[in-house]
Amino acid sequence: MGEITTASGFATTAMGNNTTASGDYTFAAGTKVSTNNHAGAFFFGDSDPHTKGVRNIGINDQFAARFNGGYYFISDDAGADIGVQVLPGGNAWVAICDKNRKENFEPLNGDDVLQKIARINFTSWNYKMQDAKKYRHYGIMAQDFYNAFGHDKYGTIGNDTTVNPIDMIGIDMTAIQALEKRTSTLDSENKDLRNEIAELKTRLMKLEKLNR
Structure with missing residues (x-):
């Protein structure tokens, strides 16, 4: 044809x-x-x-x-087009993630996210019936991720048999942000402690001079 x-x-x-x-x-x-x-x-x-x-x-x-113009897959066009793309010249799938296509924003509690991550088992594994010498992976189980992060006040996030990389990135970035806040707090406290130690050393030196 x-x-x-x-x-x-x-x-x-x-x-x-x-x-x-x-x-x-x-x-x-x-x-x-x-x-x-x-x-x-x-x-x-x-x-x-x-x-x-x-x-x-x-x-x-x-x-x-x-396709030099890239690839564009739409999984839901009821409202804003939702799906994934490979952009022209791109080498990976990217999710359609425009803020203007989103709603019902709910902030996450970074400390809560860290506590949930701490309780998740991370392992290496392979899919059943695949050669374990050739096809190994790192990661979590969908059931564990869904149990920890599968719901917010608006509804359900994901399911217990798959893991959406975008959701995982969101959790990872929240955890990184929470750790950065902790690091900043510790740095500030450490600076204060160093100043206190320096002040105590100065006082000690003065006392030693008086006792000579």
């Missing part, structure tokens, strides 16, 4: 311009993309604005996409 398209494997589809779906059960669409004889692969391509030429899938059963 389109122009200069090739669908040469079993149950394959190629559409657009200069696309190749080779390898069984593959799909290629857009411009200048190829599944490169790898089975079960999907490749979507943009207009190739930098004229890089045909790009190839690297392994079987891979989903690949080339």
Whole structure:
């Protein structure tokens, strides 16, 4: 479908311009993309604005996409668009986090957050049925995070089987801020103590001189 398209494997589809779906059960669409004889692969391509030429899938059963304008996934458009993006030139998913799209702001108690974090178990682990020698991770359990931070006065935050990185970042930043406040207080107290010690040393020296 389109122009200069090739669908040469079993149950394959190629559409657009200069696309190749080779390898069984593959799909290629857009411009200048190829599944490169790898089975079960999907490749979507943009207009190739930098004229890089045909790009190839690297392994079987891979989903690949080339979009120089980035990626924009909306999970709820009932009000403000909510979702995630990969910005043009970006190398990570970013959450749509505009303050103008938010409401019902509720401040967190930093000391309370620190106490809850202290009670959470942090471990290394792997998912069941995955090779433990290759696929290990660090982190907390969704149940523990949800039990500690899953509710505020407005409603529910997250669930007990997944952890939203944005929520975790919010908790982490609150904890960091609370620790900074403690550090500032300790620095101030330490300064006062050093001044008191210096004053006591001065008094002691004066007393020693009087006793000579």
